[in-house]
Amino acid sequence: MTQPVVLILGASVAGVGAATELRRCGFEGRIVLVDGQPHAPYDRPPLSKAILTGEATTDSIALATPAELSEKNIELRLGVPVAALDAPARRVTLADGTVLSADFIVIATGARARVLPSACSCEGVITLRDLDDGLRLKQVMASAKHVAVIGGGFIGAEVASSARQLGLEATVYECESLPFLRVLGPAVAQRLVDLHLAAGVKVKTGVRVEQVSRAGDGFSLRLSDGSVHPADVVVAGLGALPNVEFLEASGVQVADGIVCDAWGRTSHAGLFAAGDVANWAPTDGAARHRDEHWTSAREHARIVAHTICGQTGPVWAEYVPYFWSDMHGKRIQALGTPQHADEVRFVFEDETKGAFLAEYLRAGQLIGVAGCNAAGRLMKYRARLVPAPASIQPQALKETTE
Ligand SMILES: Cc1cc2nc3c(=O)[nH]c(=O)nc-3n(C[C@H](O)[C@H](O)[C@H](O)COP(=O)(O)OP(=O)(O)OC[C@H]3O[C@@H](n4cnc5c(N)ncnc54)[C@H](O)[C@@H]3O)c2cc1C
Numbered sequence: 001m002t003q004p005v006v007l008i009l010g011a012s013v014a015g016v017g018a019a020t021e022l023r024r025c026g027f028e029g030r031i032v033l034v035d036g037q038p039h040a041p042y043d044r045p046p047l048s049k050a051i052l053t054g055e056a057t058t059d060s061i062a063l064a065t066p067a068e069l070s071e072k073n074i075e076l077r078l079g080v081p082v083a084a085l086d087a088p089a090r091r092v093t094l095a096d097g098t099v100l101s102a103d104f105i106v107i108a109t110g111a112r113a114r115v116l117p118s119a120c121s122c123e124g125v126i127t128l129r130d131l132d133d134g135l136r137l138k139q140v141m142a143s144a145k146h147v148a149v150i151g152g153g154f155i156g157a158e159v160a161s162s163a164r165q166l167g168l169e170a171t172v173y174e175c176e177s178l179p180f181l182r183v184l185g186p187a188v189a190q191r192l193v194d195l196h197l198a199a200g201v202k203v204k205t206g207v208r209v210e211q212v213s214r215a216g217d218g219f220s221l222r223l224s225d226g227s228v229h230p231a232d233v234v235v236a237g238l239g240a241l242p243n244v245e246f247l248e249a250s251g252v253q254v255a256d257g258i259v260c261d262a263w264g265r266t267s268h269a270g271l272f273a274a275g276d277v278a279n280w281a282p283t284d285g286a287a288r289h290r291d292e293h294w295t296s297a298r299e300h301a302r303i304v305a306h307t308i309c310g311q312t313g314p315v316w317a318e319y320v321p322y323f324w325s326d327m328h329g330k331r332i333q334a335l336g337t338p339q340h341a342d343e344v345r346f347v348f349e350d351e352t353k354g355a356f357l358a359e360y361l362r363a364g365q366l367i368g369v370a371g372c373n374a375a376g377r378l379m380k381y382r383a384r385l386v387p388a389p390a391s392i393q394p395q396a397l398k399e400t401t402e
Contacts, residue, residue: 006029083246087267088268114239128159141168149172150236156179157327218232333372335378
């Protein structure tokens with residue numbers, strides 16, 4: 001009997017995670033990991049932090065070296081992106097015309113940075129998603145004095161923090177009344193803005209950057225209030241869009257990412273999605289969504305690998321959404337779904353350590369927790385936030401491929 005083949009599209013947290021978890025589950029078939037980039041798999045979180053400050057190198061952020069993958073008999077094909085997918089036939093065509101077929105395909109193509117509309121931007125504005133972006137930003141920051149960050153989300157905040165660590169001036173431009181508002185609510189969002197202010201980051205809120213243009217060796221930013229601001233480096237941190245274009249003619253259901261169930265199964269048998277590209281259905285009946293965080297990508301990958309191996313069960317309902325961010329020497333963490341809360345209460349403060357912890361409630365029920373430099377306390381909430389057991393069982397491996 002021939003061994004099954006798993007083809008994994010995208011060699012980052014979700015893709016490498018799925019490949020290694022398949023081997024951990026005892027999968028003995030062929031595993032082929034494909035990525036459009038030429039670089040060996042690397043981790044993205046350091047790109048806005050330790051890569052910029054010089055505390056990490058390209059080597060130190062490796063997710064898995066080609067030798068480590070080869071030891072696990074995982075084939076790596078780098079440098080040629082997937083151009084098209086034939087979903088019923090479970091076959092992909094690479095940009096160089098190579099055709100690869102498989103029994104199972106895991107789509108883990110992640111997301112790319114959203115860019116400013118070309119009409120209000122100019123060449124040289126940097127977005128941060130891939131290793132080359134991080135290395136380029138590091139290089140331009142080396143000769144800069146002032147970094148402007150458009151968008152006050154976590155990646156933007158981390159870039160501003162890294163800039164300050166390097167002794168540069170940094171300004172964050174945020175069109176909402178507060179950065180982090182939708183994710184963490186006003187009270188905690190204000191605490192994070194206070195971290196910026198204490199570290200010397202200027203934060204301009206409630207204004208839109210309407211035009212970025214070249215001015216001498218640097219840039220000029222025109223805001224919606226009519227003011228004009230100079231900068232040497234401009235970074236757009238505007239969120240990310242799922243990489244699904246190659247699925248256009250595939251028939252795979254796409255709606256803000258690849259629509260899939262709580263086991264990563266897509267609209268087509270044998271085809272799975274994991275990580276930032278997956279519009280994943282939680283088991284607790286909450287709305288389907290894309291979770292653009294490292295830990296979610298890794299968990300999706302584990303779930304998909306176990307589903308392919310037919311080893312799934314309600315255990316997967318135990319996943320509690322989690323993310324972290326590092327800024328100004330502080331670790332910010334959140335568990336659960338603080339974005340859905342209607343009440344927030346601070347339950348721990350330590351001003352000497354700049355630490356705090358806030359509980360998030362909805363209709364009186366605890367649904368999340370967020371903290372700063374409070375990892376031990378925060379993680380104790382995990383058990384309390386585990387969702388109700390899944391009501392559906394995934395079908396057996398055989399059924400999903402029929
Ligand atoms: C700068 C930065 C900092 C971050 N910091 C944090 C943090 O502090 N905490 C946190 O929780 N999360 C953080 N994240 C988010 C986290 O890194 C992502 O959630 C995670 O990388 C998602 O992994 P993924 O495998 O789904 O997708 P990605 O990491 O996006 O990888 C997708 C891979 O697919 C490849 N690909 C795309 N299209 C194709 C194609 N057509 N053919 C072949 N290959 C393709 C890409 O080259 C890429 O290697 C950060 C992200 C960035 C960019």
